[in-house]
Amino acid sequence: MTVRFTYGVRSEANQSLDAIIRFVSREELEQGEADQPIVQPQIDEALRSLFAKGLFKADAEQVKVIATLGLYPAAHIIFVGYEQGVTATGLRLAAAAAAKSLKQLQAQSVHLLLPELLIKDAAAGLGIEHAAQALTEGLLLALHVRQPLKREQSERFELKDVALVPQGDAAAASDASAWEHGIAKGLLYAEGVKLARDLTNLPGNDLTPERLAYHAEELAREHDLEIEVIDEWSAADQRMGGLLAVGQGSVNPPRMIVIHYKGDPNSNETWGLIGKGITFDTGGISLKRAEGMQEMISDMGGAAAVLGAIRVIAELKPAVNVIAVIPTAENMPSDRAFKPGDVLTMMSGHTVEVVNTDAEGRLVLADGLTTAITRGATKLVDVATLTGAVLVALGSEATGAVTNNDALFKQVHDASERAGERIWQLPAYSEFKKKIKSDAADLKNSGGRYGGTITGGLFIGHFAEGLPWVHLDIAGTSWLESSRGWEPKGATGVMVRTLVELIVHQE
Numbered sequence: 001m002t003v004r005f006t007y008g009v010r011s012e013a014n015q016s017l018d019a020i021i022r023f024v025s026r027e028e029l030e031q032g033e034a035d036q037p038i039v040q041p042q043i044d045e046a047l048r049s050l051f052a053k054g055l056f057k058a059d060a061e062q063v064k065v066i067a068t069l070g071l072y073p074a075a076h077i078i079f080v081g082y083e084q085g086v087t088a089t090g091l092r093l094a095a096a097a098a099a100k101s102l103k104q105l106q107a108q109s110v111h112l113l114l115p116e117l118l119i120k121d122a123a124a125g126l127g128i129e130h131a132a133q134a135l136t137e138g139l140l141l142a143l144h145v146r147q148p149l150k151r152e153q154s155e156r157f158e159l160k161d162v163a164l165v166p167q168g169d170a171a172a173a174s175d176a177s178a179w180e181h182g183i184a185k186g187l188l189y190a191e192g193v194k195l196a197r198d199l200t201n202l203p204g205n206d207l208t209p210e211r212l213a214y215h216a217e218e219l220a221r222e223h224d225l226e227i228e229v230i231d232e233w234s235a236a237d238q239r240m241g242g243l244l245a246v247g248q249g250s251v252n253p254p255r256m257i258v259i260h261y262k263g264d265p266n267s268n269e270t271w272g273l274i275g276k277g278i279t280f281d282t283g284g285i286s287l288k289r290a291e292g293m294q295e296m297i298s299d300m301g302g303a304a305a306v307l308g309a310i311r312v313i314a315e316l317k318p319a320v321n322v323i324a325v326i327p328t329a330e331n332m333p334s335d336r337a338f339k340p341g342d343v344l345t346m347m348s349g350h351t352v353e354v355v356n357t358d359a360e361g362r363l364v365l366a367d368g369l370t371t372a373i374t375r376g377a378t379k380l381v382d383v384a385t386l387t388g389a390v391l392v393a394l395g396s397e398a399t400g401a402v403t404n405n406d407a408l409f410k411q412v413h414d415a416s417e418r419a420g421e422r423i424w425q426l427p428a429y430s431e432f433k434k435k436i437k438s439d440a441a442d443l444k445n446s447g448g449r450y451g452g453t454i455t456g457g458l459f460i461g462h463f464a465e466g467l468p469w470v471h472l473d474i475a476g477t478s479w480l481e482s483s484r485g486w487e488p489k490g491a492t493g494v495m496v497r498t499l500v501e502l503i504v505h506q507e
């Protein structure tokens with residue numbers, strides 16, 4: 001079932017509404033009986049009295065549901081606090097808060113009223129299109145929670161019919177096509193994020209490397225994209241020593257997935273997006289402790305982000321070239337697993353001393369970068385659930401970044417601000433690089449606990465061959481213990497929208 005999402009009241013106006021959402025600001029409630037009604041005189045009075053008693057302060061994301069009892073042609077009104085001068089993130093959060101109430105009410109046909117103040121605010125600030133996109137994303141993404149697999153299968157609550165409906169005189173002045181464009185973009189971006197979340201939430205016994213490749217093939221087929229799925233034999237021909245070593249302990253063989261999007265055949269510039277696709281990370285011979293290990297089904301969150309972004313890019317068709325590369329493997333201990341002390345020869349020819357088999361992501365990503373470069377990538381962004389250390393540094397509040405190119409980092413950071421996804425750059429001092437020097441090979445795969453996110457990042461950067469490169473460590477942001485804003489518990493699909501913003505704005 002797909003949601004119908006529109007701007008303005010439709011001609012078949014007398015449809016029955018389950019609920020309406022009205023963003024309301026403190027200023028509006030302080031005005032007392034103003035000439036402009038909020039929704040309906042008696043309901044407005046009830047809301048104002050709650051406000052007077054301090055029971056509804058119209059703080060950001062605060063929600064008050066009022067039953068209309070026949071006073072209004074919708075069963076419930078969901079008031080959501082809204083602060084003037086609102087940002088895209090503010091709107092996305094407000095819409096997400098409303099969406100959670102809609103779910104509680106099982107309200108599928110809804111109007112989101114756009115008060116005059118909000119329209120003026122949006123027009124003067126972030127722009128109508130961005131406002132519409134943020135509202136759409138907030139409503140849809142907040143409801144996309146993990147769907148459990150059960151004998152008695154229940155359906156996920158979904159919206160059926162949503163209209164953004166302008167109020168007051170601003171309605172006539174407001175640009176309908178800008179609202180519609182924003183809604184369309186929001187719907188597309190949300191689809192990309194949902195794909196990433198769904199893949200990431202899949203259990204490891206379902207999502208093996210071969211299955212991830214199958215999902216990538218489906219995506220490529222649906223959007224008419226060229227795809228290569230390199231199996232273990234072909235990977236051996238291409239000397240992908242990192243990928244093969246990590247995958248060799250599992251009965252489920254590794255894959256290198258390459259998807260080509262050619263939006264500008266005349267350009268020599270090609271983005272390389274590389275996503276870590278460890279479908280399950282036990283740690284291998286350097287086995288992880290049991291507690292929390294089940295969350296390692298999300299160790300392909302980087303791969304999911306890249307696939308989600310490619311899906312949106314393939315729909316928006318920007319005039320740029322992109323190569324998406326997903327090295328995917330299952331990191332298992334076994335008699336044939338790689339082990340500490342092994343020295344690997346990577347696809348680039350560099351050698352690596354394995355000191356910890358749990359530092360596997362950087363090994364597969366190194367070959368991923370080389371694969372992207374051999375296929376023409378000229379600037380590289382990798383996305384990976386790389387280190388527990390990034391959780392120590394930034395918690396779940398920001399994605400950690402390491403780069404060799406400040407200009408490229410600025411582009412990525414600007415994109416993340418437009419998307420409302422936080423990225424924090426870590427220093428890439430050369431001293432950190434010394435920590436991954438090896439006596440046995442060019443590099444070793446772990447520099448120890450301290451500065452772990454940076455040394456992990458710099459290991460990957462070694463394989464960028466001097467090309468502009470940004471590494472995004474999403475170990476803290478791709479999977480949440482509990483929901484917040486538009487992000488559910490479990491997989492968040494973080495970085496899908498940032499990657500799309502990055503690529504689409506470079507036309």
Ligand code: BES
Binds near residue numbers: 356389
């Ligand atoms: N997949 C993990 C990182 C991770 C940790 C992701 C927590 C999500 C949540 C990664 O492969 C890993 O095990 N990293 C090691 C690196 C160390 C051995 C240098 C780590 O962080 O402990």
Ligand code: MN
Binds near residue numbers: 281359360
């Ligand atoms: Mn690991």
Ligand code: ZN
Binds near residue numbers: 278386
């Ligand atoms: Zn891992």
